[in-house]
Amino acid sequence: MYIKPGHFSILWLALGSLILVSSSAFADEFTKADLERWQQEYLTVVKQGREVFTDPNLGNNGVVCAQCHPNGANIHPETYPKFQQQLGKVAPLWEMINWCIRNPLEGKALSADDPRMIALQAYITHERRGVKLAPGKH
Amino acid sequence: MSNINRRDFIKSAGILMAGTALPLSTIEMVFADSQQNFTFAYISDSHIQHIKGKQFVRNWDRGLMRAVAETNLMDPKPDFVIYGGDLAQLAKKSEIDHGLELLSGLRHKTYYVMGEHDYYLDLGEYWESQLGPQYYSFDHKGVHFVVLNSILTYDDWTYNRWSSGEERMNVMAGLDNPNGSPFMVGEKQRTWLKADLAKVDKDTPVVVFSHSPLQKLFKNWNFWTEDAEQVQALLQPFKKVTVFYGHVHQIQYNQIGNISFQSVMATAWPWPYPKTYAQAPNYMPKLTVDMNRADPFFERDATGWQFVDIHNGNAAMHYSLANNSRRTVAFNTQTGRPEDMKYQDHRIPPQTHY
Ligand SMILES: [Fe+2]
Numbered sequence: 001m002y003i004k005p006g007h008f009s010i011l012w013l014a015l016g017s018l019i020l021v022s023s024s025a026f027a028d029e030f031t032k033a034d035l036e037r038w039q040q041e042y043l044t045v046v047k048q049g050r051e052v053f054t055d056p057n058l059g060n061n062g063v064v065c066a067q068c069h070p071n072g073a074n075i076h077p078e079t080y081p082k083f084q085q086q087l088g089k090v091a092p093l094w095e096m097i098n099w100c101i102r103n104p105l106e107g108k109a110l111s112a113d114d115p116r117m118i119a120l121q122a123y124i125t126h127e128r129r130g131v132k133l134a135p136g137k138h
Numbered sequence: 139m140s141n142i143n144r145r146d147f148i149k150s151a152g153i154l155m156a157g158t159a160l161p162l163s164t165i166e167m168v169f170a171d172s173q174q175n176f177t178f179a180y181i182s183d184s185h186i187q188h189i190k191g192k193q194f195v196r197n198w199d200r201g202l203m204r205a206v207a208e209t210n211l212m213d214p215k216p217d218f219v220i221y222g223g224d225l226a227q228l229a230k231k232s233e234i235d236h237g238l239e240l241l242s243g244l245r246h247k248t249y250y251v252m253g254e255h256d257y258y259l260d261l262g263e264y265w266e267s268q269l270g271p272q273y274y275s276f277d278h279k280g281v282h283f284v285v286l287n288s289i290l291t292y293d294d295w296t297y298n299r300w301s302s303g304e305e306r307m308n309v310m311a312g313l314d315n316p317n318g319s320p321f322m323v324g325e326k327q328r329t330w331l332k333a334d335l336a337k338v339d340k341d342t343p344v345v346v347f348s349h350s351p352l353q354k355l356f357k358n359w360n361f362w363t364e365d366a367e368q369v370q371a372l373l374q375p376f377k378k379v380t381v382f383y384g385h386v387h388q389i390q391y392n393q394i395g396n397i398s399f400q401s402v403m404a405t406a407w408p409w410p411y412p413k414t415y416a417q418a419p420n421y422m423p424k425l426t427v428d429m430n431r432a433d434p435f436f437e438r439d440a441t442g443w444q445f446v447d448i449h450n451g452n453a454a455m456h457y458s459l460a461n462n463s464r465r466t467v468a469f470n471t472q473t474g475r476p477e478d479m480k481y482q483d484h485r486i487p488p489q490t491h492y
């Protein structure tokens with residue numbers, strides 16, 4: 001990890017206060033309640049992803065992803081990264097998502113860390129859960 | 139024409155044609171007995187979608203314009219055209235009007251089938267005011283044709299759950315929306331169908347047009363008709379029955395008893411096969427050789443229209459596919475089922491969906 005010099009002391013201050021507040025919470029010890037909360041956080045983003053996936057305002061023509069990809073089908077997140085002939089390179093999932101936002105939705109591409117882009121990937125991957133990873137597959 | 143004028147329409151249709159690989163005049167049917175054999179064209183699922191003002195989704199407009207332009211080039215001319223339903227996206231007047239305007243370029247008698255995207259806003263009222271009854275039959279060259287409205291559903295869902303027609307339409311328009319409801323023909327129409335068929339000789343070939351499959355294939359996406367068995371039971375006594383349906387936006391075919399089933403492509407966009415959804419079981423026919431996987435970089439890929447030739451009461455469906463070679467699925471009298479003329483036992487890699 002790279003820490004900017006100026007932030008160094010702030011980090012130590014933060015750590016120090018953490019140790020003071022909850023001395024029992026070691027990083028390698030988490031409870032069932034923690035697990036449930038993390039799952040809940042994840043599912044909340046999956047749900048937001050479904051909302052983006054069906055949002056007529058994501059693009060500019062009212063078309064939504066779910067119109068062509070019911071339940072996120074035919075998106076194959078397990079095959080990424082993979083070579084895309086028309087892009088002429090190996091691409092990650094989010095670049096292909098942007099391709100569909102720009103073309104069928106006639107919209108503007110999202111940045112890779114846009115919360116909507118992350119939510120879209122969470123939803124798409126969730127609908128594909130249980131399928132074996134197959135990077136590069138066409 | 140209110141949204142694009144006639145000259146623009148013909149001009150853009152011409153441009154579209156210049157880009158097509160196959161001159162449609164190469165379609166020539168060879169018939170033993172020209173009296174009883176004929177062709178018709180089949181266009182379906184255009185999903186004309188209103189944005190605002192005079193704007194419609196360009197992609198869907200293009201699909202329908204291309205199908206109309208190509209149908210007009212068929213030689214010999216088709217005896218008629220079937221429009222298989224889902225002309226509109228949200229059943230708005232503006233969408234039905236714009237769709238019919240694009241279809242007005244057709245130089246053929248056209249019969250219409252109701253799709254759920256034409257219906258659930260006003261329960262088919264505007265569609266009916268423009269196109270006539272929602273179910274009917276007619277006879278042509280010795281074949282009895284039946285058109286059904288197969289996208290009805292339970293009354294409780296239709297009448298008791300929604301604050302507006304818009305809300306109801308929006309829910310039914312989401313193929314994967316869990317608050318949707320299974321399609322059905324319904325008792326009233328089945329009673330009508332029974333009476334209609336009672337007048338028809340059992341040796342007369344029967345062809346049925348519905349929007350939904352009249353089979354139970356995949357409930358999650360309404361590739362499904364709730365009372366399929368009851369409708370099939372009315373059709374089974376006939377020697378040669380073919381059911382053609384839209385809605386699924388992909389190639390499917392099947393044989394159940396005396397009934398052949400064949401689906402048509404959409405002009406708007408293709409749909410994934412149910413097996414590509416990892417979380418739910420499906421009952422898709424093993425017989426089908428799937429359409430080629432779509433390349434998203436070509437917006438018309440895996441869309442198309444088709445023409446059907448009926449010879450001695452048996453059907454052959456010719457899929458005219460943008461950016462793909464044409465496919466023919468024809469009834470094989472030896473095996474007694476529809477089969478792909480080229481790929482039935484020789485599938486190619488793009489036909490593998492996962
Ligand atoms: Fe459709």
Ligand SMILES: [Fe+2]
Pocket residue numbers: 224253254255349384385386
């Ligand atoms: Fe439909």
